[in-house]
Amino acid sequence: MSSLPRTGGTLPGVIVVTGTDTDVGKTVATAAIAALLVGAGRSVAAYKPTQTGVAPGAPGDMAEVARLAAADVAEGVRLLEPMAPRPAAALEDEPLPTLSEHAAAIAALARTHDHVLVEGAGGLLVELTGRGETLADLAMALPGSGAVVVTRAALGTLNHTMLTREAVSHRGIDQLGVIIGSWPSDPGPVETTNREYLADLSEGLLGAIPAGAPGLLPDVFRAEAPGWLPGLARLLSPQRLGTP
Numbered sequence: 362m363s364s365l366p367r368t369g370g371t372l373p374g375v376i377v378v379t380g381t382d383t384d385v386g387k388t389v390a391t392a393a394i395a396a397l398l399v400g401a402g403r404s405v406a407a408y409k410p411t412q413t414g415v416a417p418g419a420p421g422d423m424a425e426v427a428r429l430a431a432a433d434v435a436e437g438v439r440l441l442e443p444m445a446p447r448p449a450a451a452l453e454d455e456p457l458p459t460l461s462e463h464a465a466a467i468a469a470l471a472r473t474h475d476h477v478l479v480e481g482a483g484g485l486l487v488e489l490t491g492r493g494e495t496l497a498d499l500a501m502a503l504p505g506s507g508a509v510v511v512t513r514a515a516l517g518t519l520n521h522t523m524l525t526r527e528a529v530s531h532r533g534i535d536q537l538g539v540i541i542g543s544w545p546s547d548p549g550p551v552e553t554t555n556r557e558y559l560a561d562l563s564e565g566l567l568g569a570i571p572a573g574a575p576g577l578l579p580d581v582f583r584a585e586a587p588g589w590l591p592g593l594a595r596l597l598s599p600q601r602l603g604t605p
Contacts, residue, residue: 372596373535375467375477375506379496381513381521383483386542388422389575390511391480393540393568394593395430396586401597403475406433410463410489410499411482414443422480425575429582432478435470437463447488460494464502479503485510485525500534507535509567509593511542512559514552522559538562538592541569567592 376394380387395405407426415421423434437458440449450457458466470477481487481496488495500506508529512522522539529536539559545552560566568590574582587594 372476372537372593373505373507374471374475375479375503376537377479377481377496377500377503377506377508377534378511379481379485379508379525379529380511380542381484381518381525385511385513386540386570387480387511388425389429389570390509390540390542391422391478392426392429392432392582393570393574393586393589394509395426395432395478396583397590397593398476398597399431400583400587401594404433404473405430405476405478406435406470406474407478407480408435408437408463408467408470409480409482410437410496411440411446411457412436412438413440413446413449413482415439416441426478426480429575429577429579430586431579431583433470433474435466437466445487446482447491447493450491457489457491460490460492460498460502463489463499467503479506485528497528497532497534500529501532507537509537510539512539514541514544514548514555514569516551518555519558526562536564537596538564538567540567540590540593543572543574544569545572565592 378387378391391407398405409423412421423436427434442449442452467477485497486495510525512518570589
């Protein structure tokens with residue numbers, strides 16, 4: 362697969378959205394990123410290599426991104442059991458797409474969109490293919506891509522965040538920054554000091570998404586998303602944002 366060029370500023374054309382764990386807010390973060398980009402005039406697609414825990418025909422994570430952000434969406438494969446993709450596929454005797462098949466699907470979306478957001482399943486090193494390849498391996502197969510790490514605000518997040526960042530860095534993947542996937546309405550000292558620590562990381566804190574954001578009406582979600590992610594907004598080309 363050829364290198365995927367950045368389309369403006371320092372934001373790459375393919376953005377891999379990973380998390381420190383499951384249920385940290387990757388889907389709402391993906392939707393917020395997509396809403397910000399769509400609002401800035403970019404064409405956006407989101408791709409989920411493996412969707413687990415959702416029945417055929419039921420709305421999954423990509424349906425939520427489409428609903429909240431009005432982005433084009435696609436899935437690689439869907440599995441019924443709410444567990445990691447490889448064991449879920451084994452239970453259903455379902456073959457998983459290969460790494461090259463995922464990369465080809467993303468490349469096809471990149472040819473018709475300014476940005477493709479790739480949302481992982483669980484954490485960075487959860488296996489996505491029958492050969493045990495992970496989202497980190499997929500990011501490495503997408504030259505010019507960058508990674509966003511979604512994390513919790515609560516106790517334990519610093520260790521999980523640093524471990525994920527180290528794994529990203531070790532593989533030479535461009536780190537775009539960190540997003541807190543659910544920011545409480547009444548944060549305590551732990552959440553506040555964690556946010557301050559994350560803001561001091563070398564790549565910075567891209568923003569924090571308020572708890573309850575998925576429950577907003579789509580128009581409200583799209584209007585407010587840029588305010589949640591000021592660090593990401595700064596990575597966009599000023600010209601594409603309409604500023605001098």
